[in-house]
Amino acid sequence: MLHILNVFKINEAATEKGEQTRHEILKSALRLFRDQGFDATTMRDIAADAGVALGAAYYYFPGKESIIQAYYKAVQAEHENKISEALATRKMDLKERLQFVMRSKLDILENDRKLLGVIFRYSGEPDHPLSCLGPGTAESRRESIEIFTRAIEDEKLPKDLRQLLPISLWALHMGALILFIYDKSPQQQRTRKLVDGALDLTMRLLSLAKNPLLRPFRSRVLELLRDAELLPDFVTQETS
Amino acid sequence: MLHILNVFKINEAATEKGEQTRHEILKSALRLFRDQGFDATTMRDIAADAGVALGAAYYYFPGKESIIQAYYKAVQAEHENKISEALATRKMDLKERLQFVMRSKLDILENDRKLLGVIFRYSGEPDHPLSCLGPGTAESRRESIEIFTRAIEDEKLPKDLRQLLPISLWALHMGALILFIYDKSPQQQRTRKLVDGALDLTMRLLSLAKNPLLRPFRSRVLELLRDAELLPDFVTQETS
DNA sequence: TGCCATTTATGAACGCGTTCAACATTTCAC
DNA sequence: GTGAAATGTTGAACGCGTTCATAAATGGCA
Numbered sequence: 001m002l003h004i005l006n007v008f009k010i011n012e013a014a015t016e017k018g019e020q021t022r023h024e025i026l027k028s029a030l031r032l033f034r035d036q037g038f039d040a041t042t043m044r045d046i047a048a049d050a051g052v053a054l055g056a057a058y059y060y061f062p063g064k065e066s067i068i069q070a071y072y073k074a075v076q077a078e079h080e081n082k083i084s085e086a087l088a089t090r091k092m093d094l095k096e097r098l099q100f101v102m103r104s105k106l107d108i109l110e111n112d113r114k115l116l117g118v119i120f121r122y123s124g125e126p127d128h129p130l131s132c133l134g135p136g137t138a139e140s141r142r143e144s145i146e147i148f149t150r151a152i153e154d155e156k157l158p159k160d161l162r163q164l165l166p167i168s169l170w171a172l173h174m175g176a177l178i179l180f181i182y183d184k185s186p187q188q189q190r191t192r193k194l195v196d197g198a199l200d201l202t203m204r205l206l207s208l209a210k211n212p213l214l215r216p217f218r219s220r221v222l223e224l225l226r227d228a229e230l231l232p233d234f235v236t237q238e239t240s
Numbered sequence: 241m242l243h244i245l246n247v248f249k250i251n252e253a254a255t256e257k258g259e260q261t262r263h264e265i266l267k268s269a270l271r272l273f274r275d276q277g278f279d280a281t282t283m284r285d286i287a288a289d290a291g292v293a294l295g296a297a298y299y300y301f302p303g304k305e306s307i308i309q310a311y312y313k314a315v316q317a318e319h320e321n322k323i324s325e326a327l328a329t330r331k332m333d334l335k336e337r338l339q340f341v342m343r344s345k346l347d348i349l350e351n352d353r354k355l356l357g358v359i360f361r362y363s364g365e366p367d368h369p370l371s372c373l374g375p376g377t378a379e380s381r382r383e384s385i386e387i388f389t390r391a392i393e394d395e396k397l398p399k400d401l402r403q404l405l406p407i408s409l410w411a412l413h414m415g416a417l418i419l420f421i422y423d424k425s426p427q428q429q430r431t432r433k434l435v436d437g438a439l440d441l442t443m444r445l446l447s448l449a450k451n452p453l454l455r456p457f458r459s460r461v462l463e464l465l466r467d468a469e470l471l472p473d474f475v476t477q478e479t480s
Numbered sequence: 481t482g483c484c485a486t487t488t489a490t491g492a493a494c495g496c497g498t499t500c501a502a503c504a505t506t507t508c509a510c
Numbered sequence: 511g512t513g514a515a516a517t518g519t520t521g522a523a524c525g526c527g528t529t530c531a532t533a534a535a536t537g538g539c540a
Contacts, residue, residue: 015536018488042526053490055530060488064527120364124357126422133422179468182366182373194468201460213453220441228419228434255506258518282496293520298498300518 022060024050029057029067030115038068038118065130068118075112076143079105083147095203097151102173102195106180106188113181113188120178145170145232160222161209167225167232172198262300264290269297269307270355278308278358305370308358315352316383319345323387335443337391342413342435346420346428353421353428360418385410385472400462401449407465407472412438 028049032041043064047054061067082104086092092100109116122128129136148166157165172195180191209218225231268289272281283304287294301307322344326332332340349356362368369376388406397405412435420431449458465471 015487017536021488043528044526054528055491056489058528059490062528114365117362117364117366121361122357123363124360124418124421125354126357133418178364178373179470181364190468194464194470197460197464197467201457201464204457208453211453213448213451217441217444220437224434224437224441227437228430230419230434255517257506261518283498284496294498295500295520296518302498304497 018060021050021052021056025052025057025060026067026070030071033068033115034112037114038064065118065121068115069130071112071115072119073140075108076140078108080143080147082108083151087150094152094155095199098148098169098199098202099196101147101151101169102176102199103192105173106176106192106195109177109180110188113183116177117181141170142232144173148173157206160218161206163231164222164225167230169202172202258300261290261292261296265292265297265300266307266310270311273308273355274352277354278304305358305361308355309370311352311355312359313380315348316380318348320383320387322348323391327390334392334395335439338388338409338439338442339436341387341391341409342416342439343432345413346416346432346435349417349420350428353423356417357421381410382472384413388413397446400458401446403471404462404465407470409442412442 025046029041029046032045032049035041043057044054046067047057050057061070079101083101086100086104087097119130119132122131123133125131126134128134131137133141145166148169151169152162152165176191176195176198179194180188183191185191208214265286269281269286272285272289275281283297284294286307287297290297301310319341323341326340326344327337359370359372362371363373365371366374368374371377373381385406388409391409392402392405416431416435416438419434420428423431425431448454
């Protein structure tokens with residue numbers, strides 16, 4: 001499971017030795033989090049397991065929760081890698097590409113659903129630096145949304161849909177992650193079926209979007225989201 | 241703001257004196273939470289402010305976060321009251337009823353958006369008793385969904401939509417609460433406009449739902465949600 | 481090599497949430 | 511009224527996240 005940490009060097013240390021220590025701490029932390037859960041694992045446990053003093057953990061990570069954040073960054077990096085590779089290798093149509101994006105994300109997170117939950121802890125607190133919807137995580141969110149932008153960029157789509165789709169798909173993906181966490185069905189089939197079904201519906205809706213019957217809905221939805229400042233330009237830049 | 245605590249007696253104490261103490265603690269806690277924020281307020285602050293020992297706070301509340309839970313229960317009680325009263329008094333059509341449900345909820349929470357955020361803290365951790373989507377809060381969630389069931393019950397609707405609508409509206413309402421928390425526009429107009437617009441769309445979609453063009457979509461959506469066990473019977477009962 | 485700035489590492493100390501054994505008060509059956 | 515059970519109250523103590531003054535190690539330059 002830990003190989004993903006090497007996908008991109010997640011590294012803020014200045015020296016080689018610092019990198020190593022940081023990595024040791026991250027490795028110990030994730031192992032303990034997986035074994036005994038996030039809350040049951042203490043920073044002292046982590047430091048001891050990594051063979052360093054308590055303070056060292058805080059030298060490399062601002063706090064316990066930021067270790068999870070580092071993990072999630074590594075997950076996103078691996079996700080981007082997988083997708084870049086797949087896009088370069090295979091020929092896929094839109095639906096296949098979106099399926100790949102969604103499925104590969106779930107595959108990466110499959111055994112870490114409990115860790116994932118911690119990401120959502122400050123979702124209701126805009127000012128918290130780890131709020132998964134707040135300005136503190138805007139950059140990470142932008143990257144996540146961009147994955148969907150790339151997945152649809154070769155498609156012939158009207159401009160408004162090109163703006164709407166990535167954020168909608170990202171939202172679907174966030175919802176899927178929540179369901180994934182709660183999903184107790186074997187291999188989380190419930191979540192996987194829902195994602196496939198939702199993408200299927202999305203495809204059908206896309207081809208239907210030009211129908212004159214639905215035209216007013218489409219522009220109305222766009223107007224609504226624009227007014228609510230829920231479209232990408234606003235979600236990823238904090239204007240406060 | 242505190243009058244809502246009296247709407248229904250939120251009370252687990254056995255004696256009159258116990259009720260009083262519990263109420264004092266809750267009152268102090270909410271005042272301090274509002275003044276200095278949830279995290280900046282300590283249990284010792286609360287106990288001191290209420291004029292009791294630290295342990296007393298824990299006698300009446302299992303933990304700090306459960307004080308917020310008690311607050312939110314009072315909010316829901318007031319919401320139900322407002323709605324019962326309005327439904328009994330005025331004649332409203334479906335859209336007006338739904339607007340009333342949504343708007344009155346936002347009105348009640350208007351000045352407590354920061355407190356509200358704490359409710360979402362364990363949304364990603366199914367096993368936590370305060371997980372706002374987990375089994376620990378199923379009862380509260382059922383009541384919340386039931387408000388929407390009541391708001392549509394007089395409407396002539398096909399059975400499947402009657403099952404789908406309440407949970408969808410509740411989800412919309414949850415989403416609105418999140419947006420509400422993040423909404424920095426004056427009087428949170430962004431959220432209010434979005435809610436109104438979303439309800440408007442919902443009404444139009446409802447009248448369109450019978451159109452043969454959309455029929456396959458409707459049954460597909462229902463099938464999807466049923467498979468994902470996202471319809472009320474499953475959301476509110478934990479089968480684990 | 482010796483010197484100093486930078487980086488890395490230490491662990492005691494602090495504040496807070498929570499627990500709990502002990503004590504005080506109230507309730508109520510007799 | 512009296513005793514005992516139920517209810518309410520206390521604050522010391524514990525464990526944990528986090529901070530910080532201090533020390534050690536490292537790297538580069540003379």
